[in-house]
Amino acid sequence: MAYGKKSAGESKGLQKLKQDLSAGTLGGAYIFYGEESYLREYYLEQVRKKLVPDGFEAFNYHRVEGKDVDVQALAEMAEAMPMMAERTLVAAVDLDLFKLSEGEREKLIALLEDIPPYCCMVFVYDTVEYKPNRTMKKLCGAIGAHVETVEFRPVDSRDLESWIARRFRALGKDIDRRTAEQLIFTCGGLMTGLVPEIAKIAAYAKGPSVTQRDIDAVATPVLSAEVFRLADAVLQGQFGQAASILENLLKMQTEPIAILASLGWQLRRIYTARLAIDGGRDKYWLMELWGMDSDFQANRLLTAARRGTAKWCADAVRMCQTLDRRMKSETGIDPAGELKLLLVRLEAARR
Numbered sequence: 001m002a003y004g005k006k007s008a009g010e011s012k013g014l015q016k017l018k019q020d021l022s023a024g025t026l027g028g029a030y031i032f033y034g035e036e037s038y039l040r041e042y043y044l045e046q047v048r049k050k051l052v053p054d055g056f057e058a059f060n061y062h063r064v065e066g067k068d069v070d071v072q073a074l075a076e077m078a079e080a081m082p083m084m085a086e087r088t089l090v091a092a093v094d095l096d097l098f099k100l101s102e103g104e105r106e107k108l109i110a111l112l113e114d115i116p117p118y119c120c121m122v123f124v125y126d127t128v129e130y131k132p133n134r135t136m137k138k139l140c141g142a143i144g145a146h147v148e149t150v151e152f153r154p155v156d157s158r159d160l161e162s163w164i165a166r167r168f169r170a171l172g173k174d175i176d177r178r179t180a181e182q183l184i185f186t187c188g189g190l191m192t193g194l195v196p197e198i199a200k201i202a203a204y205a206k207g208p209s210v211t212q213r214d215i216d217a218v219a220t221p222v223l224s225a226e227v228f229r230l231a232d233a234v235l236q237g238q239f240g241q242a243a244s245i246l247e248n249l250l251k252m253q254t255e256p257i258a259i260l261a262s263l264g265w266q267l268r269r270i271y272t273a274r275l276a277i278d279g280g281r282d283k284y285w286l287m288e289l290w291g292m293d294s295d296f297q298a299n300r301l302l303t304a305a306r307r308g309t310a311k312w313c314a315d316a317v318r319m320c321q322t323l324d325r326r327m328k329s330e331t332g333i334d335p336a337g338e339l340k341l342l343l344v345r346l347e348a349a350r351r
Contacts (some may be wrong), residue, residue: 013150028115030295033130035151038191065093071107078119093124098133105265112142140339171202175210181296188222227262235307256335264320273305
């Protein structure tokens with residue numbers, strides 16, 4: 001059975017950028033955005049290497065940051081002639097193009113419509129979300145006509161596993177596919193977060209190959225992995241372990257509402273896995289439903305779901321929904337205490 005992929009992988013904008021880099025035909029302006037910041041910085045550096053000769057960065061590469069960047073200053077940077085190179089590069093980081101004043105917006109539109117052929121300008125959205133305002137039709141039109149937008153999405157599982165293996169090999173270690181999948185589950189699927197974790201694990205691992213035990217020993221789990229462990233512990237009747245995981249999350253000052261949101265999401269996924277089991281459906285149905293491109297998470301969900309009934313899963317989801325409404329609407333509520341009570345209720349419902 002075929003299954004659909006989630007929206008990971010290369011966007012059309014990234015494919016075009018790679019073509020431009022390969023052919024040496026970089027355009028006049030780009031917008032770089034998306035949650036995979038590792039790739040954003042990587043491709044910004046590739047653009048710099050393509051356009052700016054080593055040793056001439058001070059003359060030909062201008063990087064400015066912050067919401068207070070002046071559009072007039074950008075225009076002056078764009079108009080400055082390159083030195084010992086064919087083109088210059090201007091990178092404006094976290095300048096929200098749709099939050100400019102009307103006067104600045106008009107200047108920006110004029111700049112985009114007349115960027116000198118010897119300049120390449122890249123607007124990088126890092127901590128600021130790229131959210132086009134379609135009511136600003138003139139600005140949107142200028143961007144559509146003169147700017148290539150490049151979204152940097154999380155890469156798909158197979159490509160990410162290959163990248164992880166290459167990173168470990170560079171550090172003198174090997175890692176097999178299943179262990180790489182465990183690493184992605186534990187530390188998340190963003191390269192930005194995986195880079196320091198890979199370095200820690202490689203330094204800790206004693207043998208030539210990285211093991212799951214190495215990952216468990218030193219890796220810092222993302223919230224979704226810890227909450228899945230919590231939910232699975234409840235399903236196994238290990239209330240003490242579930243309470244300990246929750247206590248550790250609270251000690252790390254994780255917001256209770258974030259824990260609850262992640263728990264509700266994991267329980268919904270486990271519920272659908274239980275429905276798949278009861279309905280005679282396989283892991284591929286579950287992968288298609290949740291947009292997974294690897295069976296690793298689907299298998300974990302099915303394993304967890306076999307420990308509970310469809311009724312318990314449905315009740316657990318409803319409990320999370322009820323508490324979510326209370327946390328968001330009631331005053332004077334103790335969120336951490338309510339989460340602990342929720343665990344008690346989930347445990348009691350299993351009996």
